[in-house]
Amino acid sequence: MSKPHSNDTSPSRVDIERAARTIEPFAHRTPVLTCRSLDEMTGGKLFFKCENFQKVGAFKFRGAVNSVFSLPLSAAARGVVTHSSGNHAQAVALAARLRGIPATIVMPETAPRVKIDAVRGYGGRIVFCAPTQAAREENTSQVIAESGAEFIHPYNDSRVIAGQATCAREILGEVPNLDLILTPVGGGGLTSGTALAAHYLSPRTRVIAAEPEGADDARRSFVSGRLLSSENPKTIADGLLTSLGELTFAIIRGYVHDVLTVSEAAIVSALRHVYERMKIVIEPSAAVPFGLLLENKLSAEGRRVGIILSGGNVDLTRLPWRSS
């Protein structure tokens, strides 16, 4: 039987290269877009890595595919399990379907219908649980005990982090001499993967994590040097409500240059700028890094800045602006 969090070491450069080869047949190499009017607004040269165009609409597909496809045959045959009501759930369900193995997703019974349907659409089996951390873990352990399924944590897992690192690996390979890369930070899988990729492949590029003020555990953990959780986090960037894990925190302490927070107003403004100027659909979490620039928490002036647009799964009926 596999234990949760068994993959608890920081990915090496070789792990990231191997992940790139593993996901290559399945994941999109997403485009890098530029936008002159946003450059003029910020004084920088901005390169947007568009994971909103990734399969399942988010970077999460990278880590899920890397995890599912790096399982040995015997383990793979027993299937995979995770707990998530977000993009990771869909990503694991689709990755498992592509490998032809069963996936069980533990979801709170309060999960929105659209998320449930999406997981089922990818062939995932859903186990509903009470909407608490304890219920979620208990149900996951039970699935593991019954089936021997491999647990794929949404972020605190070396295979997942190596998969997410492939996103930064692509933009660093495509856009030379980036001064900065900005990522949103929730559980820290994307951020730690990005930081490791930059460390290995472009050490001069500084990695900055952007976090909503209303869910600032990563900022507080980074400043205090102790892993702290968010209590009742609240933000429109609903992909970033999660707190860091032990592994992602350790990598972020070691390789991220700063963690900065963004106000809700700046997140909404950033979201709207991306829709209006770039003509693309992103989810609120993906707007947080650009919010840093709009709010002058960080200057792009004269710099080449990579910005990871992490996903595009948004409820279009609830966009945060009203008729004028």
Added chain:
Amino acid sequence: MSKPHSNDTSPSRVDIERAARTIEPFAHRTPVLTCRSLDEMTGGKLFFKCENFQKVGAFKFRGAVNSVFSLPLSAAARGVVTHSSGNHAQAVALAARLRGIPATIVMPETAPRVKIDAVRGYGGRIVFCAPTQAAREENTSQVIAESGAEFIHPYNDSRVIAGQATCAREILGEVPNLDLILTPVGGGGLTSGTALAAHYLSPRTRVIAAEPEGADDARRSFVSGRLLSSENPKTIADGLLTSLGELTFAIIRGYVHDVLTVSEAAIVSALRHVYERMKIVIEPSAAVPFGLLLENKLSAEGRRVGIILSGGNVDLTRLPWRSS
């Protein structure tokens, strides 16, 4: 002094090639996107030409640049004038700024603030008029009389049509063996340019124009063989309220294979599918051709279908869906 509608002949193949060279330094070669889930939904292989990513957010920039940059020096020095409250207004203003000549835009005094600001942002001078066709023409004639400015009609002009034809020229050059190309039809500049490009460059490709049921002058004109206007057209696809002109009607009669109408419900559904599945922002007019497929007015089954997404300038506070 230039006369309105002086460029009243159908563009030749050479005109279109020349337009391609003229606009090349200024216009984006927009990407062609594909989307597996929309392919599965329609049974076809769909290729979306993304003019929502064009400068000023719409294909109109192509025709405006071709018109402005093909003026002889002496005429150019006197500037250009047009009447429009839509994408053509911004396109002409920016094209004129790029050439360093004055642009006057005659706009109804009822035009939305955001459109007025956009034209001024590109350096265009605005002349306001009463919101009637007569007032618009009278004011335009007066500008021409006073300044000698060259009139650039929004669609019924050979230079404009040759410019719009470069869009189909690009997709035909990039995607071989298209069975169909679908365009939205309003005044007919994009449709007639597309039809001519297909005629010259890929005669086997059928060109179908898609029109809102609520503004069906092109359909009625096409069927009856007489140029008919829309009376009080009404549709969410506000870029398609205009009626065909004499030149665009003649080209459409000669080279378009069919004109089909789309219901408002299908336009809204198509719009939402593009946002949700493709993660890009388009304006309602741009959704009309895909609406044809959703409504089964036309089958994509087993066919390779080019679809021109004509623009992305939409009021995000007025998207046609409500909170669920």
